[in-house]
Amino acid sequence: xxxxxxxxxxxxxxxxxxxxxxxxxxxxxxxxxxxxxxxxxxxxxxxxxxxxxxxxxxxxxxxxxxxxxxxxxxxxxxxxxxxxxxxxxxxxxxxxxxxxxxxxxxxxxxxxxxxxxxxxxxxxxxxxxxxxxxxxxxxxxxxxxxxxxxxxxxxxxxxxx
Amino acid sequence: xxxxxxxxxxxxxxxxxxxxxxxxxxxxxxxxxxxxxxxxxxxxxxxxxxxxxxxxxxxxxxxxxxxxxxxxxxxxxxxxxxxxxxxxxxxxxxxxxxxxxxxxxxxxxxxxxxxxxxxxxxxxxxxxxxxxxxxxxxxxxxxxxxxxxxxxxxxxx
Numbered sequence: 001x002x003x004x005x006x007x008x009x010x011x012x013x014x015x016x017x018x019x020x021x022x023x024x025x026x027x028x029x030x031x032x033x034x035x036x037x038x039x040x041x042x043x044x045x046x047x048x049x050x051x052x053x054x055x056x057x058x059x060x061x062x063x064x065x066x067x068x069x070x071x072x073x074x075x076x077x078x079x080x081x082x083x084x085x086x087x088x089x090x091x092x093x094x095x096x097x098x099x100x101x102x103x104x105x106x107x108x109x110x111x112x113x114x115x116x117x118x119x120x121x122x123x124x125x126x127x128x129x130x131x132x133x134x135x136x137x138x139x140x141x142x143x144x145x146x147x148x149x150x151x152x153x154x155x156x157x158x159x160x161x
Numbered sequence: 162x163x164x165x166x167x168x169x170x171x172x173x174x175x176x177x178x179x180x181x182x183x184x185x186x187x188x189x190x191x192x193x194x195x196x197x198x199x200x201x202x203x204x205x206x207x208x209x210x211x212x213x214x215x216x217x218x219x220x221x222x223x224x225x226x227x228x229x230x231x232x233x234x235x236x237x238x239x240x241x242x243x244x245x246x247x248x249x250x251x252x253x254x255x256x257x258x259x260x261x262x263x264x265x266x267x268x269x270x271x272x273x274x275x276x277x278x279x280x281x282x283x284x285x286x287x288x289x290x291x292x293x294x295x296x297x298x299x300x301x302x303x304x305x306x307x308x309x310x311x312x313x314x315x316x317x318x
Contacts, residue, residue, distance in 0.1 A: 032309035036194070037302060043191065044198020057227070060219060069212060073202075149187060156186040159312075160179070 009093035018090035028091065035084030041077025043148060045070040046117060049124060053133050053141030063128025063137065067121060074121070101157035109154060113147035120144050163247040176245030189238035193308075196231030197301050199224045200270050204301075207273060207286060207294035218281035225274050232267075255310045262304040269297035 012018045021027045049070060052063045061069075089096055096102045120140045127137035166172060175181050203221050205211035212220060243250050250256045272293050280290045 029306060029309040029313050032313060033302070033306040036305045036309060039190075040194045040198035040201065040305070043194040044202070047195055048199070057223065060223065069215065073211060077198075149191065152187045152190050153183060156183055156190065 005097055006094065009097050012090040012093040015090060017087055018093065021087050021091035028088075031084055031087045031091075033084075035081060035088060038077050038080030038082075038084055041073055042081050043077075045074040045077060046148060047145060049074075049121070050141035050145050053120070053124060053128060053137040055133055055138060059131055062131060063133055064125050065128075067124040067128060071121075096158075099158055099161050101154050101161045105151055105154035105158070109147060109151045113144070113151050116140075116144055116147055163251040166244055166247040169244075172244045172247075175241060182242070182245065185238045185241045189235055189242060192231040192235040192238065193305075196228045196235060197305065199228045199231070200273075201298055201301060203228075203273060203277070204294040204298040207277070207280065208291050208298070209286065216281060217286065218278050221274060221277035221281075228270075255307070259304070259307045259311065262300065262307045266297065266300040266304045269293060269300055273297050 013022070021031050048057075049063065049067055051057050052066050123140065124137070127133055127140070133141075167176075175185075202211060203217075203224055206213070206215065206217055206220055276290055276293065280286045
């Protein structure tokens with residue numbers, strides 16, 4: 001299994017995009033820009049909904065309405081994040097797959113946070129139907145924020161490993 | 162002077178304690194995504210691209226207090242990380258560019274915030290407003306680009 005992963009990583013590094021990002025002086029910061037811009041949209045819209053579910057923010061609309069308003073931008077942001085992340089990963093894939101911090105980030109916390117986000121976003125239609133949100137919604141919002149903080153925590157640890 | 166800042170006892174503790182520095186990094190990234198994302202939403206609303214059902218003045222009033230709170234936290238966390246290697250960062254032109262970009266972006270964010278009530282009161286958002294919001298959005302993106310040079314230099318790259 002690991003042999004397959006390593007072969008895949010080596011192949012990614014040899015692709016035109018992997019090589020391009022790795023060898024070009026400007027491509028790496030630009031790819032980081034794509035990843036961070038996507039994250040601004042993705043994390044921004046996630047947190048906006050989570051805070052509303054927790055009960056913070058001016059209650060001009062219900063959490064369910066906010067969910068509707070943000071839905072498209074949320075997933076557009078996600079696509080941009082994945083694009084940037086994939087390019088960054090491709091550039092030095094073999095070093096990322098053995099990096100313990102990266103493994104925690106992409107192997108554990110991203111799947112957890114993403115799955116939880118999908119559930120919270122889906123349930124927000126019910127939980128967020130009224131002005132005041134139920135206790136479960138407050139828990140869901142706070143725990144989603146916590147999971148994304150864990151993802152960012154492991155991301156900043158990547159250079160240390 | 163910058164070396165002296167690096168040598169202060171609280172800075173040394175902060176820069177050598179893994180979890181402290183990492184926590185501040187996390188706060189910096191999180192608040193950056195948060196405040197830039199939300200200011201971008203207002204810019205996009207002025208440009209007429211996003212949240213068209215929402216009233217501009219309400220959206221702006223709802224978003225900006227949170228956005229500025231996030232901005233202040235980003236500045237504080239950024240300053241803390243700066244102190245850890247102040248002697249290296251202070252003369253670095255890459256870092257200077259980042260600071261200049263932040264200042265420019267903030268100027269346009271303030272222009273948008275102050276313009277929003279006026280523009281919202283008009284029957285249609287004027288073209289000049291859309292130009293200001295577009296420039297503001299582009300400036301934030303360029304700020305992220307200049308900021309991306311920093312992790313690239315530190316080893317995330």
